[in-house]
Amino acid sequence: MGILYLNVMYTYVIVYDAPVFGSHHFSLSFWNSSPQSKAPVKKPNWVIDLHKRQPLNEMETVILSINCASAAKIAYKKLFTQLETSSRNFSISYLISSLTWWLLATILSSSSSLYYSLIQLFYVLSSFPIFSWVHIASRRILKNTWINFRVRSCQILYWPIFLQENDMTSISCVEHAEKAALQRHSTWSAMAVDLVLGNLIGLGLLFNTGSVCSWIFNFAKEFTNDILRSGCLWLMGVPAGFKLNTELAGVLGMVSLNVIQIWSTLWFFMASFIFYLIRAIAIMGITFGATVSAAFVIDAITFATLHITALHWAITLVYSHQIQALAALWRLFRGRKLNPLRQRLDSYGYTVKQHVVGSLLFTPLLLLLPTTSVFYIFFTITSTTINSICMLIEFTISIIHATPYAEIMMWLFRRKRFPSGVWFEIEHYGKNVLNSSNDDFEDRSNTASNSRREEHNIPEKKPFLMVSNLRSNFLSIGQILLPHYTTMFSGISASSLTTSARGVLSGKRMPSKLGLDLPPSRPWMHMPLRQYWILCHDSIISSAGNG
Known part of the structure; x- marks a missing residue:
């Protein structure tokens, strides 16, 4: 939990849950402006004035700082506790988890290497002059098949590269880390769903x-x-x-x-x-x-x-x-x-x-x-x-x-990972509305305000306190799709x-295709089979460690 203090003419205390990767973060991208909680009967004047103004750029800086502070703390703690984790490597649960991930990485790497060898075999055979005319004729007759086969080949070749965490800037911000994780998981999830549907249809046929x-x-x-x-x-x-x-x-x-x-x-x-x-x-x-x-x-x-x-x-x-x-x-x-x-x-x-x-x-x-x-x-x-x-x-x-x-799977189990704008749930508003637990905060704020008044000859004013919780709206499934x-x-x-x-x-002919966008094609990748297997295995192990 974090507390943000704003002292201008009033004292604003904003309480928020610290952003954590895989749990939640804050974002200013407004998708739905409808409030999710009942507003107070009488809104304060500063709230009414705030709705009349344009959003300030400083708010983006504040949200970025909130998302970065927790991420930096977690990254520092992870680096600091690397030596301490060596003692738990001999626990039974850790060994079972490591063995499970190692077996999963081995199975997926072997199956991906088999696909990789088949795709490279087709690519090599198509380059021979004997099979070149077959390749050219098949590309003209089976045009749609070749386009989708190219898309699938690029997904198989590049998914271990996409799964690796190459963006170091995402470590310092929870929001960037969430977006990078969604991009990493999009390729292999689409490929997995496509293969599951293909197996169901293929076995039925x-x-x-x-x-x-x-x-x-x-x-x-x-x-x-x-x-x-x-x-x-x-x-x-x-x-x-x-x-x-x-x-x-x-x-x-x-x-x-x-x-x-x-x-x-x-x-x-x-x-x-x-x-x-x-x-x-x-x-x-x-x-x-x-x-x-x-x-x-x-x-x-x-x-x-x-x-x-x-x-x-x-x-x-x-x-x-x-x-x-x-x-x-x-x-x-x-x-x-x-x-x-x-x-x-x-x-x-x-x-x-x-x-x-x-x-x-x-x-x-x-x-x-x-x-x-x-x-x-x-x-x-x-x-x-x-x-x-x-x-x-x-x-x-x-x-x-x-x-x-x-994104759909993550939204079903944890909607907090898809924030859409922030709003404030007001807890207290008034003069000297302080609980016993906030006495220290009252003394500090009074001391600071008295010193500022003495320096600038400002007349004494009775302090106002605003305590609110920082909340987030969440995207709906339609807004994600x-x-x-x-x-x-x-x-x-x-x-x-x-x-x-x-x-x-x-008298013009109707088009036979809709012209819908497909995933972009990427350059062909040549790599030894053993190196590709190691790349797949390391990407799965590294993603398991980061997750």
Whole structure:
């Protein structure tokens, strides 16, 4: 417990609990301004004036001093008692604790070294000319998988470095030590949760591979027959009572049906690989986590629906050029011309021949627009549905990466480690309100005040005493998660969504990815296997000693 004395015109006594690493500290970052205790019936004038003023920078210095004083004391005591702890090394509890941490460090270091050797093996094989073309082709086909595999590889390579306490300035301040601890624990906690989820999903797929295969076959058959083929035949007739151009609808429908049939035939011969594909997804989930297996699912869905993407791209090309031609011909009739440099419409005098040719082109293009539009709408809806599924999986991957699991666990067990602003709980306020235990303090304050009055010829005033407790507000779980999720969605804005929606009407393709932020990629690290094992082992032992 600490006591802070402020002597100006009044005597303020502020009582606070000394900040301790792993327990609590103070912070001026205000997240919630609502008070957590009942205010007194009548607030003092100085409290009312304090709320009207802007916060002073000196308050930050006071809070920093409070957080640093306890940290320095604990660090000094830890250094001073190093010789005394040698006598307890032979106690049974200390030996059991040391042995437990040594076994845990050995197991984790060995498993991390196994991952490290596998990752380095893949990296070395990809550099050989024999496997270079396989590496390049796989990076283009399995783009999402490679990105998440790179993220997972960097986490495995760098987690022992992040776990070590390299910031010496954090020792002198409890608040800095807490922030440094959260940063150290964020990498390994995210990796651990991802691996746990990957093992759960992977084991479920391994034990139910047959049922998953049969479900995929049935879904693919129903999707191809009931949606794609039936939809194309429906558009070739009279969809929803609209009379379309029979010849153009027949051409577009027959091309679509032929592409669907060719792709279905190819997948019939590749159906035997579905069993091994599911096993590969399960093994990737068990080995590298749920994010890598989910990214592989996105790439598999993208490759499996390649014929829909091709048909959508083709009909989008036809529809967009038709819209652009109609817009240009409409400007011709109005005597306008698009100026792409200035992004405006300028006046332009067209000849009679140009008007005649424009009229001859405008009429058939306008009459054929409904037929093109219904095929464009059909394949846009189908492609958007598939892209939405991939975006949902991508969103799940980003949520797994962005969620601060270490902070959530610490918040559940000790909310005091997440302060959000300070407030004062007033205990006493008035004239000469002193308990018997504060007699010494009254004598000291009276002696000091009398000496100051004699020096400066200040008239004697009756002392006022203010005794208050320094308290902290605490962050809620939503306030902890909000900054991480805001960073994840920083690349998405309302303007980009509006632009995409307008682009669909003009014949532009919808984006197939959300563009969410992932953990940053880091340079590749080469280190001997034995040195990496020692690095992992020492980082765990050192973190256990600091904790």
